[in-house]
Amino acid sequence: MADLAQTPLYAVHQRLGGRLVEFAGYAMPVQYDGILAEHERVRTRVGLFDVSHMGEVRVTGPEALEAVNRLVTNDLHRVGDGRALYTALCDTDGGIVDDLILYRLSATEIFICVNAANRAADVAHMRAHLTGDARLEDESDRWAQIAVQGPNAPELLARVFPKAAKLKPFRVAQVDYGGRPAYFATTGYTGERGAEVYVAPEAAEALWNELTERGQDLGVGPAGLGARDTLRLEMAYCLYGNDIDRTTTPLEAGLGWVTRLDKPGFVGKDALVAQEAAGVPRKLVGLEVFDRGIPRHGYPVLHQGRQVGHVTSGTKSPSTGRAIGLAYVEAALSAPGTELAVDCRGKEKPARVVETPFYQPGK
Amino acid sequence: MSQIEKDRRYTREHEWALVDEDHPNVVIVGITDYAQDKLGDIVMVELPTVGDKIEQDETCGTVESPKSVSDLFAPVTGKVVEVNEALTDSPELVNEDCYDEGWLFKVELADKSELDDLMDAREYEAFLNSLDED
Numbered sequence: 183m184a185d186l187a188q189t190p191l192y193a194v195h196q197r198l199g200g201r202l203v204e205f206a207g208y209a210m211p212v213q214y215d216g217i218l219a220e221h222e223r224v225r226t227r228v229g230l231f232d233v234s235h236m237g238e239v240r241v242t243g244p245e246a247l248e249a250v251n252r253l254v255t256n257d258l259h260r261v262g263d264g265r266a267l268y269t270a271l272c273d274t275d276g277g278i279v280d281d282l283i284l285y286r287l288s289a290t291e292i293f294i295c296v297n298a299a300n301r302a303a304d305v306a307h308m309r310a311h312l313t314g315d316a317r318l319e320d321e322s323d324r325w326a327q328i329a330v331q332g333p334n335a336p337e338l339l340a341r342v343f344p345k346a347a348k349l350k351p352f353r354v355a356q357v358d359y360g361g362r363p364a365y366f367a368t369t370g371y372t373g374e375r376g377a378e379v380y381v382a383p384e385a386a387e388a389l390w391n392e393l394t395e396r397g398q399d400l401g402v403g404p405a406g407l408g409a410r411d412t413l414r415l416e417m418a419y420c421l422y423g424n425d426i427d428r429t430t431t432p433l434e435a436g437l438g439w440v441t442r443l444d445k446p447g448f449v450g451k452d453a454l455v456a457q458e459a460a461g462v463p464r465k466l467v468g469l470e471v472f473d474r475g476i477p478r479h480g481y482p483v484l485h486q487g488r489q490v491g492h493v494t495s496g497t498k499s500p501s502t503g504r505a506i507g508l509a510y511v512e513a514a515l516s517a518p519g520t521e522l523a524v525d526c527r528g529k530e531k532p533a534r535v536v537e538t539p540f541y542q543p544g545k
Numbered sequence: 546m547s548q549i550e551k552d553r554r555y556t557r558e559h560e561w562a563l564v565d566e567d568h569p570n571v572v573i574v575g576i577t578d579y580a581q582d583k584l585g586d587i588v589m590v591e592l593p594t595v596g597d598k599i600e601q602d603e604t605c606g607t608v609e610s611p612k613s614v615s616d617l618f619a620p621v622t623g624k625v626v627e628v629n630e631a632l633t634d635s636p637e638l639v640n641e642d643c644y645d646e647g648w649l650f651k652v653e654l655a656d657k658s659e660l661d662d663l664m665d666a667r668e669y670e671a672f673l674n675s676l677d678e679d
Binding site: 212213216217218219221408411412474476478497498500527 | 585586588589591607609610611612613614633
């Protein structure tokens, strides 16, 4: 752990007894009390995640909106100022460089959250393809980020950020915390209500402590990367490096809903239009596996004994008890209800393509 | 500090083997406190089947947490004579009581001298200390 980067909340994780692991070059807490306990905390009460390892990029200038729109698959014109937008960032061949949240602060200022492991590659890629009167700055070291997620998150957040309490999902507002500018974004990676709060590194520990103190009656507590993974997988949200990467396209990954092939040119559009026309060969689907098999990254997916794909993520869903996973399979075998099998370390377990998400929060 | 029981033998794969009081030719097998803590919440245990022949140091099952799969290694050679059926529905017993209720399976020893290959409690404790120094 000695040569790893630390987030501004490193001392907090140590104090809480977090189990630290390497993630994207950072020492990050994978769990504190146990993945199942933290998962349940987020599904039924409210959890705090340190996601300060995530990168932040800002694009500013008279043509900032158009400049970003030419980089990404989704369309910033579909939302107004103060809105968040999920998107893929593609290379010219349609392969996914990263998946991002864009915050449209205004037409001349776009704030972007990128995956930690991709930060350097994203910045290089975006700079290489940036056109028009706009400039891009990597602000990752200037921001800490705390995700506050769970059914009790709105109540807790309203106590600390009363001005942002009425914000609907997928919005962003500029607020202050500790006398410094902050962003309050009603986004997340768990499917629950809540926010991701971007604050100055110097203010991060104070915010974490205040959320903890003021949320005691709401059952607040920490949640690590382990629970973050099981929570996002129940929602079938893609994890970069597992479910999507440079070798997959958004059309294959089920991200067609954030891929606007009808908008003017963007990096990767030609390749994606061609793939759409030729037919997408494989699709990322939700799988349920039966007979006590748990799908895991890399396990082969079979149909009548023939390999037709592979698992990209899998776990035993803490909320439902079912063995769930995401897998790329041949497009012809991607319809919900299709009976398949997963080779779980030499044992063939029955599986079925199912609708996603695997779990509906609040139901 | 991991709990270690003095009445049994241990492997470098963090399993324990305890001679069955009623059947001196049978050992009960489980994983150690250190192992269950490292694994985290155990959500699935795949055990060998009664009647299976298992070989010392060979894989004979898996233990799964939300994040990962870990192999179980046979601490001794022999025939599986019983498995802990309770783990099918309650794998968390391994976390809660790894040295008793959370036992995994019982093996009829093919060669009793194999037990001598395993560490006693004192040796296992020293082994754990050497790991923590890494």
